[in-house]
Amino acid sequence: MVSILSILVFCFPAVALSASFRQIFLPPAGFGPESLAFEFPGGAFYTGVSDGRVLRYQPLIGFTSFAFTSPNRTMALCDGTTDDPDKGPICGRPFGLAYNPITRQLYIADAYYGLLVVDSNGGLAKQIATGAEGQPFVFCNGLDIDPITRNIYFTDTSAVYDLRNSTKGLQANDSTGRLLKYDVRTNQVTVLMRNLSGAAGAAVSGDGRFVLVSEFVGNRIQRYWLTGSNAGTSEIILSNLNIVRPNNIKRTILGDFLIAAATVIQASQTLVPIRVRVDGSGTISETVSLEAQYGSTRISEAQQSGLSVYVSSRGVNFVGEPVEGKIVINSPSSISHHGIRLSVTGSVNLQVRGGSAGVIESFYGVVKPITIVSKSIEVKPSGKIGSGTTELPFTMVLKKSGEKSLGRFYETFHGTDISIQYLFTVDIARGYLYKSLSATTEVIVESDKADVLERPVSPxxxxxxxxxxxxxxxxxxxxxxxxxxxxxxxxxxxxxxxxxxxxxxxxxxxxxxxxxxxxxxxxxxxxxxxxxxxxxxxxxxxxxxxxxxxxxxxxxxxxxxxxxxxxxxxxxxxxxxxxxxxxxxxxxxxxxxxxxxxxxxxxxxxxxx
Known part of the structure; x- marks a missing residue:
């Protein structure tokens, strides 16, 4: 379920808060969604997990096993209960995914089995490429489909270090990665770029003029021209000290790109995940921290589909579509503030009546609410907001898998004596001489996917x-x-x-x-x-x-x-x-x-x- 809510509070200036909510947990044996491929915006999608399967998610059904990449895979060995990297060459490990809606085929870049494709029937994927120009693939990673020619662009992270030894490649500053093209008409693979430092994500522009490729080890984004006078050449478009370990890149419906990356927290010198929005020239228009949702766990992909941004990570057992929205501030003049914070509270409120309660409870008519969740994040530190309209994006996951919460996540419910409610509040602190600003909206929460039963339920x-x-x-x-x-x-x-x-x-x-x-x-x-x-x-x-x-x-x-x-x-x-x-x-x-x-x-x- 996706709930889109908005609230507008007319203050001076005006503050608006909008958000959507969804949590999509993998099946019990599923772990580490690396990438996502949507059949159509906001609809069914595919993701690969650590036990070698590709899962298909349908909004009204949930996850089902769809395909696998290894002909040697067995249920007994590849059961998903243990994360043994040595099982990868046997079980397979799907990484990059891309769906062709015209042919209804899913293309898969598997870390061990190269480039594969599977039709709408699923099952064992067909291996279509295992190497290029006499050099076998060692670690196939990112993948995208040219929207014009339908050719496949993908990366081979290293010619030396496979997925099991990727940490060694990072320590050695490996630069043997490649960007490749698979021609769907001739079935030929061509090497476009060599000597990439940890080739990771690949994304083709909406007009098919260029492809962006990220270098996980080199901490940069390059643009390779496919057409025009610069065809066959490349240049660095993004190399920023505050944006490191760039992973998958995905084109958005607006034509710009989302990059899954990380940034360094200077105080602790730790890496925390971020998603970055850039245009085709590398100009940054948005940077959103995901530290509140993933801690120091790296994310592998951020992809827009429909009205939402979906986040995946090999370090978790869920696909995160967090509370995703923006704070909109309309002000006729610039204002100073002491920080902007977003908080969420979820609680069960009980109303008691007559002889069913004690003296104190009966006097007040209510009992102490039961707290389900109480979280707060800083959206923006102290500073100044300019005049006009200012949009501040935010993202928050109410509950991560394995995280201890104060209570079970009950569904939103408004009854006579029982009310279960989840409220989001944004507060702008302005000091003693000015009135602080605030806006609140309710989000409708349904059951965690982990608690939802598979249909049909026998009555x-x-x-x-x-x-x-x-x-x-x-x-x-x-x-x-x-x-x-x-x-x-x-x-x-x-x-x-x-x-x-x-x-x-x-x-x-x-x-x-x-x-x-x-x-x-x-x-x-x-x-x-x-x-x-x-x-x-x-x-x-x-x-x-x-x-x-x-x-x-x-x-x-x-x-x-x-x-x-x-x-x-x-x-x-x-x-x-x-x-x-x-x-x-x-x-x-x-x-x-x-x-x-x-x-x-x-x-x-x-x-x-």
């Missing part, structure tokens, strides 16, 4: 029967003496994406039936949904289907926590025809009437892909 069907003897409240004499019997079955465990299903049959009834309804109830005792199964008298022994769509904003997965719970029930309510019933509107099943018969069953809701 648990409960058999029920309703007679005059199963009712615990008084009935009209004619209903009780005449008798009735209704039988059926209904699902009591179902996905929030699927309807409540079942069937019922009116076997006998001495009194004509007015209607049969189904009610969906929260245990908070709030009626949140009603569906008519039958209106008017019902033919006896006729099976009636039950089909109820769950209301999205009023339901969430069933929660059974220590201090609180959110549970659901479903009630089958039969209204018999009588003079009394004509005087009253349909009533709440919590207040049984003489002309009603009902059966209430527990309902467990779960989130599925």
């Amino acid at each position: 648990e069907m409960a058999i029920f029967y309703i007679t005059q003897d199963t009712q615990r409240h008084p009935l009209l004499p004619e209903i009780k003496s005449g008798g009735f019997r209704v039988t059926g079955r209904i699902s009591t465990l179902c996905s929030l994406l699927d309807p409540i299903s079942g069937e019922l049959t009116v076997e006998t009834s001495a009194v004509p039936i007015s209607s049969i309804d189904i009610h969906l109830l929260r245990v908070e005792s709030v009626l949140i949904g009603e569906k008519i199964i039958a209106d008017g008298d019902v033919c006896r022994n006729l099976t009636l289907p039950i089909y109820v769509i769950l209301p999205r904003l009023l339901t969430c997965p069933s929660v059974f926590a220590g201090p609180f719970s959110i549970e659901f029930k479903v009630s089958i309510v039969i209204s018999f025809q009588s003079e009394l019933s004509k005087l009253h509107k349909k009533s709440d099943p919590r207040t049984p009437r003489l002309w009603l018969a009902m059966e209430t069953l527990p309902l467990e809701l779960v989130r599925t892909r």
Whole structure:
């Protein structure tokens, strides 16, 4: 799920905060997504993991195994439970990926098996190149497709050091890398550049005029011209002391490029990950720190797809689409400030009533909120903001895999007595003589992907029967003496994406039936949904289907926590025809009437892909 929210607070100056949220965790055995390839913007994508597989992600389904690169791969050896680098030559290790939407083929640069391609059926990828000009590939890395010619441009990081010995190559300042082209028409591989210092990422411009290549060891970006008067030549376009270890490069929908890199924190002399946006000439337009999300773990790629920027890293077991947005400040004049910070708070707020609480809690009506998450990052240090419109990009992951949080990430929920809410707040401190500025927005959080069940979920069907003897409240004499019997079955465990299903049959009834309804109830005792199964008298022994769509904003997965719970029930309510019933509107099943018969069953809701 991607939630795009925005809030505008008209202050002087005006501050706006916008954000989107999603976390995409790999399957339990998946680790180290190096690169991503999208079928279409914001849709299904592919990523390679450490056990040699290429996984396919579909928004409504999740991750599935799609392809593999090694013909020697076995499930027993390449199970993903251990990160043994010596298994790479056996299991394979997919690095760069690129998808051709015209042919529906996925191209793969594998660190051990060279250049491969696989069609839409998946399975074992076809090896199409293992070397160039008599020199075998040692460490294939980055990959991109020319949007004009559909030729493949990729890198061979080193002619000496493979992936298992890449650290030695870094220490030796290896400069034997190459940039190569695979011609899809002739199936020939051509070497375009040699002596690259740790050739890593490759990205072709939108017009096919040039290709950018990053040098991980050399800490620079080069541009190689493919067409025009400069064709066949190259030049350095980016060499910045504050941007080191550049990895994959990806072209954006605007035609500029995103580079996954790192920067040095001077105080501690440690490397932290960043993503950098540059144009085709190397001019930097944006630098975003990812230290808050990844610590000192390096990222391998930052790629824009649709409205979001996806981040991958070989050091984690998730694809990060963090809270990604911008702070927009509109000011008629420049202003000084003492820092701009972004904070997120997630909490469970409980409302207590009557005798269910102690004296203090009853007096105030609420209990202390349960904290789920509380984080804060500095977006900009003390300084000055110029006049006009200033945009400050930010990125934050609510929860990284393996990170200890103060509580489980429950889904956003707003009920009568329970409210689960996640708020983002930006604060601009301005000193004692000026009023500080602030803006807040809520993000809608759904289940962590690690907690989401695979579809389909087999519904648990409960058999029920309703007679005059199963009712615990008084009935009209004619209903009780005449008798009735209704039988059926209904699902009591179902996905929030699927309807409540079942069937019922009116076997006998001495009194004509007015209607049969189904009610969906929260245990908070709030009626949140009603569906008519039958209106008017019902033919006896006729099976009636039950089909109820769950209301999205009023339901969430069933929660059974220590201090609180959110549970659901479903009630089958039969209204018999009588003079009394004509005087009253349909009533709440919590207040049984003489002309009603009902059966209430527990309902467990779960989130599925």
